[in-house]
Amino acid sequence: MSTAPLQITLISETYPPEINGVANTLGRLVEGLRRRGHRVQLVRPRQAADPTQALDADLLLTRGWPLPGYPGLQWGQSALHKLLRRWKRQRPDVLYIATEGPLGLSALRAARRLGIPAVSGFHTNFQQYTGHYGVGLLTRLLTNYLRWFHNRSQLTLVPSAGQQIELQRRDFERLALLARGVDSQLFHPARRSDSLRSSWGLGPDDLAVLHVGRLAAEKNLGLLTTAFEALQASQPQRRMRLILVGDGPQRAGLQARLPDALFCGLQRGETLAAHYASGDLFLFPSLSETFGNVVLEALASGLGVVAFDQAAAGQHIHHGHNGALARPGDESGFCEAACWLLEDDETLRRIRLNARRHASHLSWDGIVVQFEQHLRGAMQPQPEIGAGVELAGRAGETRH
Structure with a gap:
């Protein structure tokens, strides 16, 4: 497998300095990839601390909307046309789509239109959260949407073996394990x-x-x-x-x-x-x-x-x-x-x-190497993956 530096784009609705496990993980992965010589472009919603104009060529900001029940977090607005324009001019080698909201969905649709390999990450059990917020009837619909979403990426990365087994039981396809590390010098x-x-x-x-x-x-x-x-x-x-x-x-x-x-x-x-x-x-x-x-x-x-x-x-x-x-x-x-x-x-x-x-043995360095290997693997020729991702309204459909 090639070791040439990659042009990677990461799409997420949350990122440091926001404080949550997903943001922390993504910050570590991006930092590690850049240390290994890869160029990583980040696509995320604008945060309060961001300047009016983004000065970083590797940062694409979109509009965000507050996430109900989660003060300080937000959904990213769909950015299909913006992403198509950007990626036609400067095509990434591979995408990592970390969240399944409107921004992540628009990235998945753009990737399929342009034939860009896309890896997704299953970071949050949103389908389990619905029952805690008085909308338990949405649990099945949300599970169907998440399966529909992830089954249209080349690969879905999950953080634990138990999570992998649970998703396989629910007919999620092409799953791989990507564990997490810890900064054992900071936390000491x-x-x-x-x-x-x-x-x-x-x-x-x-x-x-x-x-x-x-x-x-x-x-x-x-x-x-x-x-x-x-x-x-x-x-x-x-x-x-x-x-x-x-x-x-x-x-x-x-x-x-x-x-x-x-x-x-x-x-x-x-x-x-x-x-x-x-x-x-x-x-x-x-x-x-x-x-x-x-x-x-x-x-x-x-x-x-x-x-x-x-x-x-x-x-x-x-x-x-x-x-x-x-x-x-x-x-x-x-x-x-x-x-x-x-x-x-x-x-x-x-x-x-x-x-x-x-x-003390759970460093992020090894996790980043595994992440890179998964991204490179997704760039290899793949069999045709479920069509129809542009039909976002059919989120409950699980088979074609």
């Missing part, structure tokens, strides 16, 4: 801060029970409350505090239910890393993740992680060795796993050391 136990812990009202022997992530319905945060109460009941002699890092529509409700918890809001970079490292336990009750980058960040920071046995946790945590797992949906098992970590100090110390040791 050495960033533990006694002064930060003191500001949380905690001393050296007290416990900081941490959660990092979006405070939203799909994150199953009711279990966070239940698990923390179980920890307090199991260890009444120990002082502990629940620390939540992140923001979202459920923040006000959680603050009302958890008056003693500390809400730190959004954090970035070294400050975020210090928050992780200054914790002791990490509770991750979500059941809707395609991966869950925060799990790797917590492991790299040397925390005792409690999660359900799926996505990133199922892939990287070995129960009793470097973390604690519960069967997906088993809430009592989740609480029991959390309490088990605190049964004796030596157990928690060993788990935390093993967590750091495991995560």
